[in-house]
Amino acid sequence: MTDDVITLFVEDARAVSVEDAAKRLGLKFPGKLHEHAQPCPHCGGTDTFSFNTKKNAWNCRAGGVGGRDGIGMVAHCEDLDVHRREKFLEACSIVLDRPIPEEAERESEDERAARRKRLEERRRQNEAESEARAISEADYREKERNKARGIYRPLAPLRTSSLPYGRFYLGRRCAGYPDATWLRVGADVTYWHGQDERGAPIALYSGPAIVAPFIGPDLELIGCHITWIDLDRAPKYRPLLYGLTKEGIAAGLVPWPLGDRPPSAEDLEAGLYEQLATKKMRGTKKGGLIPIAGDPQARRWVGGEGIENGVAFGEWEGWRDDSFYFAAGDLGNLSGPAEASSRFAHPVLKKPDAKGVLKPVMIAGPMPKRDQEADDAMWVGDQVDELVLLGDGDSERVMTAAAMARARARHARPGRLIPIVWPQAGCDFSKMAAEAEAGT
Incomplete structure (x- = not known):
């Protein structure tokens, strides 16, 4: 009977969303949409940890871990090893905000039947919600992939485009660029950030960018990687962008206008504005990679984190034909x-x-x-x-x-x-x- 009580306790915890678990942990919700990046409560850093309330997912780049449930997120943030029963139950306790069940008292037959009925109903509900999430996530991924294809496919290859931004950017950052067609360039690629009063996404910025594909094993495009460019801002040559946070909205501040002076150090320290990343990914990167140059059928592959590093190394070794x-x-x-x-x-x-x-x-x-x-x-x-x-x-x-x-x-x-x-x-x-x- 005690095992059934614990099982119901765990099933209740599994039903708690990542969003609700984040609230239990006191995590910040700095993003205006669904993605909320911040320092990892366990690993530290600046924006290494994030959770997505729409995808019901979390990820820690510093720890190399992530998942799609509140229990795992709580366990990571609180340094609890879910492979140990007592630590796993402690994570469930935090997620539910209630204590772990003690030794249960003697039940009547009616009480036992009612509890087992609740347990079965909870299991069915969790299974139905899990299936619904999987369908919703699949639809969302496909929509995001189509958006990525819509961004990437109309653009011209960087090496032959009449737009010089991409070649100049890689020339300055990496001392050259590949003689390949994977990387593309656009003059006015939109940077979306935040929502207006009606919930529609805001086009914060539009400017030149390098757009690279994410491809899967079948070489199909599953996403894209965007790097915005500002050739007047050495040494990274990327624009300086700021976004209004949830705290800034609550304080009655207005979105930072492009071209204005950066927000004050006090406003940044208070979390009213945040400096935004000038690289974004659309679609999905899961299981994919970014091709830079050469034939994926080659027997020698060369790469790591970041397009610029791959290009710089390729330039250094002369873009080997066998790689x-x-x-x-x-x-x-x-x-x-x-x-x-x-x-x-x-x-x-x-x-x-x-x-x-x-x-x-x-x-x-x-x-x-x-x-x-x-x-x-x-x-x-x-x-x-x-x-x-x-x-x-x-x-x-x-x-x-x-x-x-x-x-x-x-x-x-x-x-x-x-x-x-x-x-x-x-x-x-x-x-x-x-x-x-x-x-x-």
């Missing part, structure tokens, strides 16, 4: 999720716990998660016998090194060589290329 050059959307896309048991304490970084005691920051380990899905990370062709992975020297080194080791382990096959190539400390390959081009 396919690619980029991953981020480290999670490159390496996939980590096995929980491989997590380890950062040797230096610490953060205060709920009592203010400094504890080591826990890092997603080098072992891939067991029984993960094939599309939990980018695909690699079966014919590939050399996979050159490019590290990023200006990201946090321990977390990045663990992710790169995890990528190597995940993509390992008998006879496949997987070297990891690192740039100089404190640099990425694009910065090294730009400095070499400038003679510094």
Whole structure:
């Protein structure tokens, strides 16, 4: 009977949405739409953690983990190992905001029948809601993929377009660009952010951008990656954009107009405005990768996180004819999720716990998660016998090194060589290329 009480407790917890779980945790809702990025309560960082109330999903890029349930999100944020029963039940308790059931008292036959009926109804409800979410998510993904195709397909290839922005951008950042047609360029690509009073998305900005495809194993376009360009803003050559947060709206502030002075340091510190990323992905990256140059049927692949790093490295080695050059959307896309048991304490970084005691920051380990899905990370062709992975020297080194080791382990096959190539400390390959081009 106690087992049934616990089972109902767990089923109730499974029914709690990611949005409601975020409220239980006291997470921020800084976005005006569905995506809410912020520092990870467990791993730290600036915008490494996010949850999406429409997709009922969460993700931590620093930890290399994510999921589609409130229990997993709570467990990650509160450093609870869901593989241990007592920790899993503690996560359920936090999600439900009620204590774990104690030893149940003796029930009457009627009480037992009523409880078992509630349990069966809860299970059926959870199954129905899960099926409905899956259908809704599939519809949403297809709509997003169609939007990505609509952005990418009308644009001209970067290398032959009459628009010079993309070639200038890569020339300055990477000392060159590929003689390939994967990357495309547009003069007026819209940056959508926030909603107006009627709930319609706001076109915050429109300007030149490089648009790259995400492709799956069948080479079909499943998404696109957009990099906006401002050639007057060295050294990154990307525009400076700000968005009004939920707190800013509550304070009665107006959206930041493009071309105006940046918001004050006080307003940024108070979370009334936020600096926006100038790279976005549409459609889906799940299981996909960004092609840069070469034939995906090549036996040698070269790539890592970021288009610029892949281009810079390709320029450095002369775009070998026997190689396919690619980029991953981020480290999670490159390496996939980590096995929980491989997590380890950062040797230096610490953060205060709920009592203010400094504890080591826990890092997603080098072992891939067991029984993960094939599309939990980018695909690699079966014919590939050399996979050159490019590290990023200006990201946090321990977390990045663990992710790169995890990528190597995940993509390992008998006879496949997987070297990891690192740039100089404190640099990425694009910065090294730009400095070499400038003679510094």
